[in-house]
Amino acid sequence: MTQGIFITGTDTGVGKTMVACALLRKYAAAGLRAVGMKPVAAGGGEDNEDLVALAAAGNVDAPLSARCPYAFEDAIAPHLAARAVGVVIDLRRIQKSYEELGTRADRVVVEGAGGALAPLGERIDMLDIARALRLPALMVVGVRLGCLNHALLTSLAIRARGLKLAGWIANSIDPTMACQDENVAALGRLLSAPRIASIRWGCADAPEWAAIEGSANFSCPGDPC
Numbered sequence: 001m002t003q004g005i006f007i008t009g010t011d012t013g014v015g016k017t018m019v020a021c022a023l024l025r026k027y028a029a030a031g032l033r034a035v036g037m038k039p040v041a042a043g044g045g046e047d048n049e050d051l052v053a054l055a056a057a058g059n060v061d062a063p064l065s066a067r068c069p070y071a072f073e074d075a076i077a078p079h080l081a082a083r084a085v086g087v088v089i090d091l092r093r094i095q096k097s098y099e100e101l102g103t104r105a106d107r108v109v110v111e112g113a114g115g116a117l118a119p120l121g122e123r124i125d126m127l128d129i130a131r132a133l134r135l136p137a138l139m140v141v142g143v144r145l146g147c148l149n150h151a152l153l154t155s156l157a158i159r160a161r162g163l164k165l166a167g168w169i170a171n172s173i174d175p176t177m178a179c180q181d182e183n184v185a186a187l188g189r190l191l192s193a194p195r196i197a198s199i200r201w202g203c204a205d206a207p208e209w210a211a212i213e214g215s216a217n218f219s220c221p222g223d224p225c
Helices: 016-029 049-057 078-084 091-102 126-133 147-160 180-190 207-213
Strands: 003-009 034-037 040-042 070-072 107-111 137-143 165-172 195-200
Touching (some): 003 147, 016 165, 034 049, 040 078, 070 078, 091 107, 126 147, 137 147, 147 180, 180 195
Parallel strands (some): 003 107, 003 137, 034 107, 137 165, 165 195
């Protein structure tokens, strides 16, 4: 049975794609068929750099239409990119794409765009994708000034939708930030979900990534790895 996970974050640019790719490599190394999905991508259209990275990290050959039902050229908020070309983002189309990937893969890693509540239209946002696909969420926290508030609000939003917060990852995106360790420790006390790893921005090959790629503490529901 195909298992999935939804990668969300406290903001845009916090490392969701790097984390998604690390999970894909983990599953592929375990001998599983793993594919990345980014339901909505804004910037670069079909050549979006996140889509390219996810495709390279997985080991399943799947059509772009399934891996990314909505790929927009403009690097702006997804709902604005959709509006600019007269498109209405439909959760049912995303569900069908996910189901198609499920026929090809054992694990589907779904990456959101922007923060957890980034709008997709007048009435739906990024977390509605996770809810429509019935996926647990993994939250990437961009560790910088204000991250405590951002992480706690994102956690509340996830749970308010009835979603499971499977865990969180602390990504140090501001090397000049004071008291980083203390902030991460505070999140460990305040968030009722396990911290999977602490990583450094831009260090995709650093030892810290082994904590994600080989973590025994994180898995999709029913995952044997």
